[in-house]
Amino acid sequence: MIINDGFIPKRQVNPKVPPGQYVVNDFPVLSLGPTPDISINDWKLEIAGLVEAPQVFTWTEFERLPRVEMKTDIHCVTKWSKLDTLWGGVSMDFLIEQVIVSESATHLIAHSYDGYSTNLPIEDVRGGKAMIATSFEKEPISTPHGGPARLFVPHLYFWKSAKWLSKLEFVNGDIPGFWEVRGYHNYGDPWKEQRYLDD
């Protein structure tokens, strides 16, 4: 490490902000291609893989499920963090119980309408740590930010919170997703600054 002479910080060190991150007030977007156009009328969420009761929810059915809220910070691997954001949706704990996930399942693969996917250990979507979010700050999630529904796993870098969610697949063994095979870290803990492959 070197000291950069004359570099004067303009920001305060904030214990809520992981290393290498800075706080933004706007809401930037990270995406790999065009924003898909998903009508709520056609929207379906499939939950499949190692589950006893696979399900396909329509939007109407999904909207009827019990809702939870999470107010927390989000951290994008591109270095912005946004503090105290309010998200609403359906708890992953509830969904895991509904479909009766097999004990042999070790990972969740989240699939998106644009062909994106990302992988998470099951323990990271249990215990109140994750939900399928359909609202941001009490409003429907805008399409660029992943609406109608996105995964929300705020303790990991935000690329793990797959936008435009189409399918949750429970599997035995890890299957690295879109960014995970393109040089990004397989797990993505912001507090350990696990941005890239060997971090």
Added chain:
Amino acid sequence: MKNKWNLVTLLESKMIGTNVMALVFDAPWWPGHTPGQYIDIRLTAANGYQAERSYSVASTIEEEGRIELGIELLEEGEVSPYLFALEPGAQIEVRGPLGGHFLWDIATPGPLVLIGGGSGVVPLMSMVRHHKLHLSDDSEREVFFLISAKTIGHVLYKDELEKFSRDDVNFHLALTLTEEAPIGWTGYARRADEVMINELFGELHDKRPLFYVCGSNSFVETLSGILVAAGFNPKSIKTERFG
């Protein structure tokens, strides 16, 4: 190891457009990159405080041991004003190359369409320069470059791109100025729209073009949406959004 921080030394810096500076660094350890990739910069203050930012690489992979970044000055920013004031010989820590999706090299088939808004031109420049250096092998490829900028002064690398355009019949440069156009301006002078996209790229529908769209969030959202509306395959459109 690409995740390790390495020192680079500033060789020269020059303005390449309003509020945008190209900084050329000596980086003997640089392993080479694929056009479109970026690096992370880390600055450390005397009290140990660190700031990290990502910047796109404008140089091409053939420039061994040397990287050029294009950096936009954000007046209230923490990192860019410091980088603008760096003197040749100054050292900073970087790591890279990084990024595994917004990539293009001459092994990729098909016409190349680059669409850059403002400083979004920077990573696209690496692609163009790479193509130019391989023109003897890559002379049949059609390259289209649409740049949207507020004024003519905001068009980055204008002279270099206009030279490419003069020298190569297969390189098609189009500029659109969204705030102010000089007297006698013959290019576009409006925000890019579907009419413009069809005029410029309409002939490409059967040729399996690849699109690279880079710029602000709203620019990329708009332009990628227009391309999809114009009938191009969403899978053929790669995006990179700045902020």
